[in-house]
Amino acid sequence: MALQEIVERCQDLYEDLDFSSVRAWKEAGKGRKVIGHMPVYVPRELIHAAGILPVGILGGGDQLDVIHGDAYYQSYICRIPRSTIELAITGRLDCLDGMLFPSTCDVIRNLSGMWQLKFQGKLVRYFDVPQNFDLDIGGAFYNRELQSFRDALAELVGHEISDDDLRASIDVYNKNRQAIVELYAYRAAEPWQVPTPEVYLLMRAGMLLPVEEHTQLIYDYIAAAKEVERPVRDNCRVVINGLFCEQPPLGLLKSIELAGCYVVDDDFMLVARWLLHDVPTDGDPLKNLSDAFITYSAETSCKYVPHKEDKGKFLVESVRKNRAEGVIFASPSFCDPALLDRPMLQNALTARGIPFTAFKFAENSGQLQPFREQAGTFADSIKLWSAA
Amino acid sequence: MNTAAKEQSTVQKEQSMVLQKEMINANYEALATAHEDGKKISSTFVPGNLNELLMCFDFVRNLPEINALQAGMRKKSGGYIMEAERSGHSEDVCTYVKSDLGMMAKGQVGPNGMPLPTPDILLLSYTGCFTFMKWFELVRDQYDCETAMLHVPYQADGKITDNMRNFVVTQIKEQVIPALERVSGVKFDIDRLREYLKESAKAEEDLVWVLQSAKNRPSPIDAYFGGVYYCGPIFTAFRGSKATTDYYRALRAEVEARIRQGLGPVTPEGVLDEERIRLVVEGPPNWTHFRDFWKMFYDEGAVVVASSYTKVGGVYDFGFRHDPEHPIESLADYCLGCYTNHSLPARVNMLCNYMEEYSADGFLNNSIKSCNSFSAGQLLMLREIEERTGKPAGFIETDLVDPRYFSPANVKNRLESYFQMIEQKKARGDARTAA
Ligand code: SF4
Numbered sequence A: 001m002a003l004q005e006i007v008e009r010c011q012d013l014y015e016d017l018d019f020s021s022v023r024a025w026k027e028a029g030k031g032r033k034v035i036g037h038m039p040v041y042v043p044r045e046l047i048h049a050a051g052i053l054p055v056g057i058l059g060g061g062d063q064l065d066v067i068h069g070d071a072y073y074q075s076y077i078c079r080i081p082r083s084t085i086e087l088a089i090t091g092r093l094d095c096l097d098g099m100l101f102p103s104t105c106d107v108i109r110n111l112s113g114m115w116q117l118k119f120q121g122k123l124v125r126y127f128d129v130p131q132n133f134d135l136d137i138g139g140a141f142y143n144r145e146l147q148s149f150r151d152a153l154a155e156l157v158g159h160e161i162s163d164d165d166l167r168a169s170i171d172v173y174n175k176n177r178q179a180i181v182e183l184y185a186y187r188a189a190e191p192w193q194v195p196t197p198e199v200y201l202l203m204r205a206g207m208l209l210p211v212e213e214h215t216q217l218i219y220d221y222i223a224a225a226k227e228v229e230r231p232v233r234d235n236c237r238v239v240i241n242g243l244f245c246e247q248p249p250l251g252l253l254k255s256i257e258l259a260g261c262y263v264v265d266d267d268f269m270l271v272a273r274w275l276l277h278d279v280p281t282d283g284d285p286l287k288n289l290s291d292a293f294i295t296y297s298a299e300t301s302c303k304y305v306p307h308k309e310d311k312g313k314f315l316v317e318s319v320r321k322n323r324a325e326g327v328i329f330a331s332p333s334f335c336d337p338a339l340l341d342r343p344m345l346q347n348a349l350t351a352r353g354i355p356f357t358a359f360k361f362a363e364n365s366g367q368l369q370p371f372r373e374q375a376g377t378f379a380d381s382i383k384l385w386s387a388a
Numbered sequence B: 001m002n003t004a005a006k007e008q009s010t011v012q013k014e015q016s017m018v019l020q021k022e023m024i025n026a027n028y029e030a031l032a033t034a035h036e037d038g039k040k041i042s043s044t045f046v047p048g049n050l051n052e053l054l055m056c057f058d059f060v061r062n063l064p065e066i067n068a069l070q071a072g073m074r075k076k077s078g079g080y081i082m083e084a085e086r087s088g089h090s091e092d093v094c095t096y097v098k099s100d101l102g103m104m105a106k107g108q109v110g111p112n113g114m115p116l117p118t119p120d121i122l123l124l125s126y127t128g129c130f131t132f133m134k135w136f137e138l139v140r141d142q143y144d145c146e147t148a149m150l151h152v153p154y155q156a157d158g159k160i161t162d163n164m165r166n167f168v169v170t171q172i173k174e175q176v177i178p179a180l181e182r183v184s185g186v187k188f189d190i191d192r193l194r195e196y197l198k199e200s201a202k203a204e205e206d207l208v209w210v211l212q213s214a215k216n217r218p219s220p221i222d223a224y225f226g227g228v229y230y231c232g233p234i235f236t237a238f239r240g241s242k243a244t245t246d247y248y249r250a251l252r253a254e255v256e257a258r259i260r261q262g263l264g265p266v267t268p269e270g271v272l273d274e275e276r277i278r279l280v281v282e283g284p285p286n287w288t289h290f291r292d293f294w295k296m297f298y299d300e301g302a303v304v305v306a307s308s309y310t311k312v313g314g315v316y317d318f319g320f321r322h323d324p325e326h327p328i329e330s331l332a333d334y335c336l337g338c339y340t341n342h343s344l345p346a347r348v349n350m351l352c353n354y355m356e357e358y359s360a361d362g363f364l365n366n367s368i369k370s371c372n373s374f375s376a377g378q379l380l381m382l383r384e385i386e387e388r389t390g391k392p393a394g395f396i397e398t399d400l401v402d403p404r405y406f407s408p409a410n411v412k413n414r415l416e417s418y419f420q421m422i423e424q425k426k427a428r429g430d431a432r433t434a435a
């Protein structure tokens, strides 16, 4: 497939707030089921092993007119829950047979209760993950939570989920993670060849498509991107941080690049990059999944860092590994996790002499000029420092 | 006498309030001199606190939220919050956190003017609010001391599962207790814990009795503005002590006497003569204008008969008591059972129950600008409660400790029209009953 064609396909998926591709998938087979999930992490392997399509629900972005959703939220609460409610009230989420609310923050936690009150009759589950990273304590708790989730899924589909099914799904997701690792490595190596808005769209496509199809799409994209030659600009290399939940307008990402920054790492769609290594496909698959969460999962503001000296290391490591020259914190307005975390992450960067800049956005931010100006000033100052 | 002092002298206080003030002051003094006295200090949050356990290791107990609350009441929080914002904290986030961090930045002087020394252990029982986790990390960043974290899962389906309870119990036994032993140098004695829990259960029994006294007409208490005082000792550094049991005994006797005399609640301007409106209130109060806020209610004869905020440090009125027979398990159930660790549907059920049991005329939501844990979802809760009970619901917005977000004229206007609406509805109802 040609590059343009792939990007257009992803863009169409991104713009389709009616989830037509999901509906089409569902109608293509008798008894097919779909489960939606909010950011940041749910074990999609289990859903897949039940034969269900996991679908990422990421709010309405800047395309959705929020009419009903505002009546559910005060002005001082972030945007993503209100546009998600809007999607549901307007019937766009009717294709879902269930909805998962990961333990991200109090807003998402309470949204799970709102769902229980408003949309009864479908599976609604708050998906708790441990903040205790001892294998025998947090791991044991999580293992049993996974088992209980597995039971709930089995009830939904009317059959048990076997260990072999689960192992096969783990394998499929290992392959998807590998494809994403290659995509990110390619961007970090030649960021002019892999513009971040395209990476974003590709990752978003993975929230809708069956995972096997998404893996192939990534490889097709990499192959197609290698076929074209794009101009190399004198941009600086940055990591962007804070986009793990409420989604940035696509224009914001474009603005950052236009302002002279190549993004070499980000925290988009962490569900697809949460587990940092392959999950073993032999042995007890549930234990493998839970051990993976405990021992090698990514870091975000929603996750506790047990040792003070490790706070911010994950971000610093990403800067180092991707040879970034600075960090842009783009945090959703009114987001306690991101905004409270930011000063600690900034301290970790300051201690290592890594420059940063910070701003807030909302999924429907229309005025992009200020972001562009700020990113531009940041890029200029980085270039100045490196020249000095 | 200056005006403030004059005002102070005319404020009426219940005897129990005086007792409580003494307890709090004594604790701040104990904190200030703890290290000189060879004692260790723990710092911990209110909801799901393990006070009885900390007492087993002779820790003097500091609670950052109470410092923020006290700073709010003493009109200091505004400056602290600005200080935190100057040092890079966003204007969007929880103001309790910023008040605490601002106070630290300004030299960590306690409400009694004495410095609060550095804690020897930070213990986070992370229940009911994600922001606690970030707050804990931010505070930890400033100290060089041991930390212990207790993750309390959320009661999303309105029940405590065995897996949740076991998880909390295991963390307490295998991680929290060893950390407390290490820092304090005191060996854990489960019988000592049992003794404290016995005291807790007695105090809890009396607290519930006091809160439920609001079912009387007139209610002898205000279960929000007065209620926050009544909950103070049990929610904070005192639960499990003999002094606290005595405090609740005395409080209960005071309230019993008021019921016998048919008296209403004691307000800062004396006993309320006429109870015109009975309310259930959801959400924390505002601390920076606490007295003015309260006045907006008692001037209109509005009495709060039940509130959710008085359950934030433990829900006792549906039967839970700390249990000396199952000490660690009951600590786990306590942590799991704090109000904001309950799902939204469970919160709605609880509040509807209060509307019915306490014969309330209306439901009022005080939505706190910077507290997602309480506030996200409250508009739906409001509609549900209004629909289920058929009683008028009102909505106001303030903040806990940020004076910038308390607009007296606006809040007063809203309250007045809400109270009018309730009176009209009541009048219509009375007329129908008479006909
Ligand atoms: S944007 Fe932040 S506050 Fe809002 S739902 Fe996501 S994590 Fe929670």
Ligand code: SF4
Residues within 6 Å of the ligand: B094, B095, B096, B097, B128, B129, B130, B131, B132, B370, B371, B372, B373, B374, B400
């Ligand atoms: S968000 Fe609310 S519950 Fe959480 S720490 Fe702040 S004030 Fe307390």
